[in-house]
Amino acid sequence: MEIFVALGAVATDPIxxxxxxxxxxxxxxxGAIPGLTASAAIAMLLPLTFYMEPLVALAFLYVIGKSGRYGGSIAAILFNTPGTAASAATQLDGYPLAQQGKASKxxxxxxxxxxxxxYTGEILLIVGVGFIAAIALRLGPPELFAIYFAAFVVIGSVIGKSITRGLASAALGVLINMIGIDPISSEERFTFGSFDLTNGISLVPLMIGIFVLGEVFSQLEARGNKVEIVDESDADAKARNRLTWPEFRPCVPHVIRSSFIGSFIGVLPGMGSSIAAFVAYGEGKRRAKDADQWGTGALEGVAAQEAANNAVSGPSMAPLLTLGIPGSTIGAILVGVFLIHGIQIGPTLFITSRELVFNLFACGLIGIAMYGLVGYFGASFVGRFITKIPTDILYPIVFLTSFVAAYASRGNLFDVYVMVAAGFAGWLMKKYDFNAAAFVISFVLAGGAEETFRQSLLLSDAGLLIFVTRPVALAFLVIGIAALFFRARSLSAAAKEASLKDA
Incomplete structure (x- = not known):
């Protein structure tokens, strides 16, 4: 099997x-630093990968994404502050356990x-991605545009608390992507006479601004908040934090079920690990023998959401590798790495770069084992190390590094201006509940969506009716509209329930 050959090749390459x-x-x-995320780290380190081999660059950022998702649990348990959005559910039981002196456990x-x-998500990705790619090769421009349309609607409506703000964020991403030269007519659009805008907005400074600089501004705004860590220096701490099989055994059914929940949600573009985590937590609590313990320090509560959170990682790569549609913000950043190294993502990727893809999967499998070993024996050390880094030193370093990274991407000062503008935009999005993830993913998708839309119209004698007369295209259009309808209905029901409680 190809994956075993890839594992051998990766394991024998020391660099x-x-x-x-x-x-x-x-x-x-x-991931363990409150306020920073894996997306921020990847965006900031992206320029470094310009000088790497394609596999090294992809593996480096891919594994950062995986370990960053896990690292968020450290902040959630120790500081009651989720390092990532997906780790918010870990707070519910993780921090009460820390208050009981069981943070290490x-x-x-x-x-x-x-x-x-x-591992569950990664194995399912390896087994299933080839079949998805084979199906994707048979899709024409109308079907691909319909998939893009469904992705836009799902991403815009599902990510975040508000459908309106989510769709507005997605629409803004599409609008920003359109700046530059029209790919068909070669005419300038939205450049306002500026030469710097004729080449469009570069992905790297945009992401550094949104995810890194925007987060720095948010942290500056909340600089009065102090991070505290629960003390575990008493004599009984070591015995209290020893994890035994009888303690972990009740967690196993929750872990297995949540792994498949996370894997399924991961395949759906835009759903993300935070949704998977809360779905798995809710399902686990519903099935728990003692549901009242959940939220007060149940180990099963930590296990259920962490399994689902991380199971998303592998399957979220499936739409990216087979259709060129990133299923997450990390996937959107990886699109940039593929393009930088001249690798065309989509159905043909498994024909042109099959060995590279399986080597990347192998790096993912090895990376999981590495962060697992380091985390099991050293997570508490990492948490205590982070508390010793003064935030008034950490965030200025991140701030300055952002400027260097943005300039290094193309050696263009204009990119620094783009990053600063995107930083303020990211800060305002977070402040007013707009969705930065929907914005960035839509920015990445817009080029492919426009291309397939125009190709479809060129193929059609009936104009827009081509999307209705092709069954697969129609199916995806219906999926997108149905997702919007059900999301609106669920939010409306939640609002009514909240109003009844207030009454």
Missing amino acids: LMLWVFAAAIIGMVV AMKVATLSSVIGD
Whole structure:
């Protein structure tokens, strides 16, 4: 089987293994820093990958994404502050366990559950991605545009608390992508006479601004908040935090079920690990023998959501690799890496770069083992190390690094201006509940969507009716509209329930 050949090739390449190990550490540490995310780390380190081999660059950022998702659990358990949005559910039981002096035990459960969930998702990706790619090769421009349309609607309506703000964020991403030269007529559009805008807005400074600089501005605004860590220095701490099989055994059914929940949700573009985490947590609590313990320090509560959170990682790559549609913000950033190294993503990827793809999967499998080992034995050390880094030193360093990274991408000062503008935009989006993830993913998707839309019209004698007369295209259009309808209905029901409680 190809994956075993790939594992052998990766394991015997010491330079590649070193980068994978570095990625496992970097992702875990950044994910554990309150306020920073794996997306921020990847965006900031993206210019570094310009000088790497394609596989090294992809593996480095891919593993940072994986370990960063796990690292968020450290902040959630120790500081009651989720390092990532997906780790918010970990707070519900993780922090109460820390208050009981069992933070290390909670982190061990989180580590084991994350590793099992991540491996489940990665194996399902490896097994199923080839079949998806084979089907995708048979799709024409109308079907691909319909998929893009469904992705836009799902991403805009599902991500975030508001459908209107989510769709507005997605629409803004499409609008910003249209700046530059029209691909068909070669005429300038939305450039306002500026030469710098004729080449469009570059992905790298845009993402650094949205995810890194925007987060720095948010942290500056909340600089009065102090991070505290629960003390575990008493004599009984070691015995209290030893994890035994009888303690972990009740978690196993939750881990297995949540791994498949996360894997399924991961395949759906835009759904993301935070949705998977809360769905798995809710389902786990519903099936729990003692549901009243959940939210007060149940190990099963930590296990369920961490397995689902990390199971998303692998399957979220499926739409990216087979259709060119990123299923997450990390996937959107990886699109840039593929394009930078001249690799065309989509159905033909498994024909032109099959070996590269399986080597990337192998790096993912090895990266999971690496962050699992480091996390199981050293997560508490990482948490205590982070508390010793003064925020008035950390965030200025991140701020300055952002400027260097934005300029280094193309050696263009205009990109620095783009990054600063995107930073303020990211800060305002977070402040007013607009969705930065929907904005960036839509920005990445817009080019492909426009291309397939225009190709479809060129193929058609009936204009827009081509999307209705092709069954697969019609099916995806219906899926997009149905997703919007059900999301609106669920939000309306939630609003009514909240109003009844207030009354």
